[in-house]
Amino acid sequence: MSTATENIGQDQSTLFRGSDTEIALKDEKSVRGTPNKAMPAFILGEELADIAEHDERIVVATADLANSSRTRDFAARHPGRFLDFGIAERNMITSAAGMASCGMIPYVATFASFCAILCAEPIRTDCAYPRMPVRIIGHHSGISMGFYGTSHHSLEDLGMMRTIADLTVVCAADANQLRAILRASVDHPGAMYIRLGRGRDAEVYAEVPADFRFGQAKMLRDGRDLTIIATGSQVHASLAAADALAAEGKSVRVLDMHTVKPLDVDAVRKAAAETGAILTVEEHNIIGGLGSAVAEVIAGGPAVRFHRHGVEDQYSLIGPPAALYAHYRLDAAGVTAVARDFLAGTPTI
Amino acid sequence: MDPEHRSDRGRNVSEEFLADRAKFIRLETLRLTRIAGAGHYSSTFSAAELFSALYYAHLRYDPANPKWADRDRFVLSKGHAAIGLYPVLADLGFFDAALLDSFTRLGSPFGDHPDMKKIAGIDFSSGSLGHGLSIGLGMALAGRLQKRDYRTYVMLGDGELNEGQIWEAAMAAGHYKLSGLVAIVDRNQLCIDGPTEHVMSVEPIHGRFEAFGWDVKRIDGHDFKAILSALDGLAPAGTGKPQMIVADTIKGRGVKHMELSLNWHVGNLVGADYDDAYNEIAAGLKAYQPENA
Numbered sequence: 001m002s003t004a005t006e007n008i009g010q011d012q013s014t015l016f017r018g019s020d021t022e023i024a025l026k027d028e029k030s031v032r033g034t035p036n037k038a039m040p041a042f043i044l045g046e047e048l049a050d051i052a053e054h055d056e057r058i059v060v061a062t063a064d065l066a067n068s069s070r071t072r073d074f075a076a077r078h079p080g081r082f083l084d085f086g087i088a089e090r091n092m093i094t095s096a097a098g099m100a101s102c103g104m105i106p107y108v109a110t111f112a113s114f115c116a117i118l119c120a121e122p123i124r125t126d127c128a129y130p131r132m133p134v135r136i137i138g139h140h141s142g143i144s145m146g147f148y149g150t151s152h153h154s155l156e157d158l159g160m161m162r163t164i165a166d167l168t169v170v171c172a173a174d175a176n177q178l179r180a181i182l183r184a185s186v187d188h189p190g191a192m193y194i195r196l197g198r199g200r201d202a203e204v205y206a207e208v209p210a211d212f213r214f215g216q217a218k219m220l221r222d223g224r225d226l227t228i229i230a231t232g233s234q235v236h237a238s239l240a241a242a243d244a245l246a247a248e249g250k251s252v253r254v255l256d257m258h259t260v261k262p263l264d265v266d267a268v269r270k271a272a273a274e275t276g277a278i279l280t281v282e283e284h285n286i287i288g289g290l291g292s293a294v295a296e297v298i299a300g301g302p303a304v305r306f307h308r309h310g311v312e313d314q315y316s317l318i319g320p321p322a323a324l325y326a327h328y329r330l331d332a333a334g335v336t337a338v339a340r341d342f343l344a345g346t347p348t349i
Numbered sequence: 350m351d352p353e354h355r356s357d358r359g360r361n362v363s364e365e366f367l368a369d370r371a372k373f374i375r376l377e378t379l380r381l382t383r384i385a386g387a388g389h390y391s392s393t394f395s396a397a398e399l400f401s402a403l404y405y406a407h408l409r410y411d412p413a414n415p416k417w418a419d420r421d422r423f424v425l426s427k428g429h430a431a432i433g434l435y436p437v438l439a440d441l442g443f444f445d446a447a448l449l450d451s452f453t454r455l456g457s458p459f460g461d462h463p464d465m466k467k468i469a470g471i472d473f474s475s476g477s478l479g480h481g482l483s484i485g486l487g488m489a490l491a492g493r494l495q496k497r498d499y500r501t502y503v504m505l506g507d508g509e510l511n512e513g514q515i516w517e518a519a520m521a522a523g524h525y526k527l528s529g530l531v532a533i534v535d536r537n538q539l540c541i542d543g544p545t546e547h548v549m550s551v552e553p554i555h556g557r558f559e560a561f562g563w564d565v566k567r568i569d570g571h572d573f574k575a576i577l578s579a580l581d582g583l584a585p586a587g588t589g590k591p592q593m594i595v596a597d598t599i600k601g602r603g604v605k606h607m608e609l610s611l612n613w614h615v616g617n618l619v620g621a622d623y624d625d626a627y628n629e630i631a632a633g634l635k636a637y638q639p640e641n642a
Contacts, residue, residue, distance in 0.1 A: 085521060086524075095487035098491070
């Protein structure tokens with residue numbers, strides 16, 4: 001079904017700008033000419049292309065961001081099942097729902113701010129409500145776009161997506177976990193929002209986690225004094241914090257809460273009962289995202305010390321990503337400091 | 350194709366039969382409006398002939414197998430006209446007509462806007478205007494990919510053309526040259542706040558869609574000859590211009606005091622209002638006299 005000459009669009013040139021030769025050449029390099037290995041987590045197009053080798057239902061779309069999302073890697077191998085909708089995200093999301101109603105499984109990718117925030121209503125009305133298996137991939141989430149500014153940041157998407165019934169909301173911590181998410185997503189019922197970082201995420205999982213299950217948090221470190229519940233980009237920083245605090249004699253549990261919805265309620269209750277203190281860490285507004293989801297669980301249970309760490313309900317400063325992560329204490333040093341203060345009972349702000 | 354259940358395009362039915370079904374659609378719309386205490390009757394009356402021609406003469410479907418992969422798709426993008434579509438689906442055997450008695454009651458599958466997960470024969474849920482053409486675009490793309498020859502028909506309201514996403518979908522359909530995508534505009538001239546050309550002008554619909562790469566026909570949407578001719582003349586699904594039929598219609602058609610009147614968009618009909626409307630429709634459609642225009 002997917003040969004270079006057999007396209008879903010009427011003409012190869014309209015599907016993907018540039019000839020096959022150009023695609024092949026560009027494939028050796030990232031957008032800025034650096035080797036692909038500099039972008040470990042952006043295996044998105046490659047992994048989807050692998051899945052599509054054995055599954056004719058897979059179709060991939062972007063909205064003029066084939067390079068940024070690396071969906072061009074899919075386009076190069078399955079041009080007949082790749083669609084570039086141009087800069088028209090709502091049409092992309094809703095059309096994907098139409099395709100899904102006819103038996104396809106669409107993976108549609110664009111910046112998190114331009115899918116989850118711009119297209120919140122089509123995601124609810126056309127994907128989640130009719131339970132269409134559309135996989136909405138929001139890449140470059142949070143503040144990872146740095147100096148591009150608030151228009152390109154996405155600190156609200158988890159909160160918005162989490163209030164949509166029948167929508168699975170999941171965040172990838174690194175490339176290997178993203179592979180696991182994508183593989184598990186194919187036949188998962190209903191619509192799904194998959195939140196990615198910028199594609200330069202440090203490795204958390206040395207290999208593709210075989211035990212990945214939606215809705216089941218992964219305990220990466222066990223501990224007695226505190227549980228850090230983190231998601232997406234903050235899992236790596238939280239592990240570093242746990243290690244740093246271990247050197248100071250503190251025993252810190254780290255849960256990778258990749259699935260923000262449905263939340264692993266049992267893991268949260270267990271952490272509350274066994275460690276007595278919970279710190280949530282997310283690259284998101286502290287309102288509405290992981291911290292709120294965890295708070296909703298513990299609010300109904302026994303008293304536990306609790307703090308939400310993230311961006312404090314404000315628009316981000318302009319700056320390079322690394323500088324922003326340091327400023328908002330969303331890097332290893334920052335999360336370590338926040339966790340240390342929380343354990344010591346001193347203010348964390 | 351099993352002739353007992355499945356219907357294919359170009360069925361040999363009389364105009365009298367289609368007119369009778371259009372009358373049935375209007376009368377059922379009145380009945381359901383009374384059950385609900387409110388309904389979008391006037392914007393359903395404008396589409397009664399279109400519904401009748403599509404479902405009783407043209408579309409390919411199988412009520413015994415509503416998910417048949419090769420069926421034509423019909424997306425009611427102006428979802429508020431579902432009150433006129435439900436009786437058609439019941440009449441064709443997609444579900445038991447008695448179920449309609451629960452219209453809009455607590456827990457009913459049948460609301461003012463249609464839900465594909467609850468009602469056999471509804472190909473996609475709708476209600477939020479401006480989405481349907483994108484849904485149809487996706488269905489047509491899937492048909493191309495799966496090498497199926499079904500067409501996807503999307504019924505749009507004229508006021509709905511104000512929505513920006515319509516034009517995103519129109520641009521994409523032209524770009525992908527999806528002749529299997531057929532849009533039908535129920536050009537009934539009024540939206541809630543007034544005539545479309547006063548609220549937010551949609552004309553020239555013809556020229557605007559042609560500029561987006563569509564093949565556009567304009568017909569009298571209450572004339573079965575014109576409707577059937579336009580439907581029968583559609584190009585097959587394949588690589589070519591997406592196709593649009595602009596059906597000039599009259600909002601409220603069939604009940605004289607409702608025709609092109611802003612006072613009857615949604616609501617209930619009680620007492621003499623109901624009886625008068627019922628009797629007027631039951632007596633059959635009369636030639637249109639543009640007194641309200």
